[in-house]
Amino acid sequence: MKNQFKLLFVLLIKMQIVLGQNVEVFSKSFKTDKNTSVYIEIPDGSVKFVSSPDDSIHVDYNINFIKLPRKEHQRILDSVRIEAIQENNLISIKKYANVKQSLNTSRYISVFSLDRLIYETKDTSTTTTTTRKLKSDISNEITEIKAYKSYHEARAKILYANDLKRKERLLKKAVKWQNNRNFKRNFIIKIPKHIRLKIVAKGSLLNFHDEFDNQLSIRLDYGRLYINRIENPKNELKIHNSLLIAHTISGGKLETDRVFKALITELKNVDIESEFSNIEIGELGNNNKITDFNSEYFFYNWTKDFEHFDLFSDYSKIHFFYPKLNYGLDVIGYNTRNVYVNDNFEVTMQPKSKERNRLMSKALNSKEKSSGLIFFDIINGIIYSYNN
Amino acid sequence: MKQDIRNLFNEEDDLKTLPENHRTEFAEKLSKQSKPKRSPYAWLSAAAILIIALTIGFNVMQKEAKPEHNQTAPIIAQVEAVEAEYLKNIETEWQSFVALTDDTVLVERFRKKLEELDADYKAISLQFKADSSNILVIEALVENLQTRLQILKDIQKHINILNQNNEHHEKSI
Numbered sequence: 001m002k003n004q005f006k007l008l009f010v011l012l013i014k015m016q017i018v019l020g021q022n023v024e025v026f027s028k029s030f031k032t033d034k035n036t037s038v039y040i041e042i043p044d045g046s047v048k049f050v051s052s053p054d055d056s057i058h059v060d061y062n063i064n065f066i067k068l069p070r071k072e073h074q075r076i077l078d079s080v081r082i083e084a085i086q087e088n089n090l091i092s093i094k095k096y097a098n099v100k101q102s103l104n105t106s107r108y109i110s111v112f113s114l115d116r117l118i119y120e121t122k123d124t125s126t127t128t129t130t131t132r133k134l135k136s137d138i139s140n141e142i143t144e145i146k147a148y149k150s151y152h153e154a155r156a157k158i159l160y161a162n163d164l165k166r167k168e169r170l171l172k173k174a175v176k177w178q179n180n181r182n183f184k185r186n187f188i189i190k191i192p193k194h195i196r197l198k199i200v201a202k203g204s205l206l207n208f209h210d211e212f213d214n215q216l217s218i219r220l221d222y223g224r225l226y227i228n229r230i231e232n233p234k235n236e237l238k239i240h241n242s243l244l245i246a247h248t249i250s251g252g253k254l255e256t257d258r259v260f261k262a263l264i265t266e267l268k269n270v271d272i273e274s275e276f277s278n279i280e281i282g283e284l285g286n287n288n289k290i291t292d293f294n295s296e297y298f299f300y301n302w303t304k305d306f307e308h309f310d311l312f313s314d315y316s317k318i319h320f321f322y323p324k325l326n327y328g329l330d331v332i333g334y335n336t337r338n339v340y341v342n343d344n345f346e347v348t349m350q351p352k353s354k355e356r357n358r359l360m361s362k363a364l365n366s367k368e369k370s371s372g373l374i375f376f377d378i379i380n381g382i383i384y385s386y387n388n
Numbered sequence: 389m390k391q392d393i394r395n396l397f398n399e400e401d402d403l404k405t406l407p408e409n410h411r412t413e414f415a416e417k418l419s420k421q422s423k424p425k426r427s428p429y430a431w432l433s434a435a436a437i438l439i440i441a442l443t444i445g446f447n448v449m450q451k452e453a454k455p456e457h458n459q460t461a462p463i464i465a466q467v468e469a470v471e472a473e474y475l476k477n478i479e480t481e482w483q484s485f486v487a488l489t490d491d492t493v494l495v496e497r498f499r500k501k502l503e504e505l506d507a508d509y510k511a512i513s514l515q516f517k518a519d520s521s522n523i524l525v526i527e528a529l530v531e532n533l534q535t536r537l538q539i540l541k542d543i544q545k546h547i548n549i550l551n552q553n554n555e556h557h558e559k560s561i
């Protein structure tokens with residue numbers, strides 16, 4: 001018996017040693033100047049972008065083993081492959097796909113079978129309980145979403161918000177997936193000011209943790225993009241089949257396709273081209289333009305000097321909260337239904353027409369300072385108007 | 389009622405007398421009973437036990453030798469079943485959508501979007517063939533099918549809202 005206790009004691013000590021071990025996998029730095037461009041390729045996993053304390057770009061990758069036996073460490077470490085090279089003023093950072101991200105398949109069979117039920121009664125309707133959100137509400141929601149631990153958890157909580165049973169099922173799946181992880185990868189890139197970045201990512205979480213005025217070109221598919229604040233007139237973001245949350249996007253172009261949720265606290269000077277997306281904007285600043293096909297938009301609030309806002313849409317749903325400002329409104333189009341949510345009244349405007357006509361208008365009050373003009377060109381759309 | 393118990397024993401002796409060949413008869417009876425009763429199906433039980441033991445042994449050996457194959461085969465079957473079910477429903481929704489609208493531009497735009505999604509699906513399927521136990525790949529496949537079905541359902545709902553109570557109206561707010 002004494003020997004058994006000794007053996008148990010030794011095992012416990014060994015377990016303590018392997019818990020919570022942090023291993024550096026990759027670390028490299030490059031000097032940059034204002035002409036430096038960086039190309040980053042991310043096929044999976046997550047990357048956190050933070051401000052560099054100096055003029056260098058720092059690439060760091062480490063793995064924190066939470067409760068994994070040491071003999072398993074090497075297998076995980078071997079699955080990580082990163083390259084970072086500099087040629088003249090171009091720095092290329094390439095992370096290769098992890099060798100395998102398998103779940104125990106026998107456990108997964110029962111989980112997977114749940115998916116067969118999903119399509120049957122899914123209701124994505126968000127129109128019944130919509131109320132005006134303040135900027136602070138959007139910020140709080142962003143904080144909540146950022147706390148979601150996985151793409152699956154975010155997707156379940158967002159897409160099935162009105163379907164508690166289904167949400168619970170999917171969350172169980174997400175939790176099983178998370179519980180299967182007994183190590184955490186940390187990929188951090190420290191970005192100096194003034195360099196240009198081009199990022200191509202798939203199935204990844206790109207987290208712009210700090211405020212950046214670098215020129216950004218991002219292409220993201222099947223992933224998550226978290227932005228604190230980005231500001232540059234030459235920015236180009238192409239986000240497909242993903243989640244986008246941002247406190248501030250200022251300047252540049254944003255292209256979205258099948259973005260299941262975009263939540264933006266402040267938007268200004270941005271040209272958006274979107275389709276099949278769901279986009280909520282807490283506050284519209286000056287000179288935004290949106291061209292859309294078959295998306296759902298929420299315009300909650302407007303700055304006092306938004307100046308001009310243009311929307312061109314086809315088969316879109318627009319949730320329009322009237323600005324509590326002195327503003328002008330001009331709506332042209334045809335075959336568009338206007339639902340006055342607070343008055344419980346709705347009507348389809350120009351249903352038979354195939355030519356644009358004026359559908360709604362509101363003149364500025366010439367005695368007060370103007371905040372701006374809102375112009376909607378809407379065909380085959382639905383406008384949900386809220387005056388609360 | 390009193391009687392001598394010795395008399396009772398004497399009476400008993402008078403009643404029962406053993407036959408002369410009782411020893412040989414007893415020996416014959418004994419020899420007949422001592423033969424064990426053999427079930428005609430006993431060999432079947434033994435064979436069944438042997439077969440079960442061999443099957444279990446073989447399965448254990450196979451599982452140890454090829455764990456991936458044994459685990460992934462049901463996944464492939466399930467993905468195929470889910471795919472078939474979704475595709476059937478997508479086709480039904482597509483037919484319903486085409487019948488609902490006379491906007492050829494809209495139909496064309498959706499056709500193109502579904503083709504894009506199908507191309508995505510084929511690309512993901514190649515990854516699935518390479519690694520059929522990758523949860524992220526399986527999720528991507530299912531999401532792709534869900535998206536196709538959902539956009540078809542959503543656009544029909546949208547058209548139905550537009551078609552409600554069609555009346556010409558202009559309003560100044």
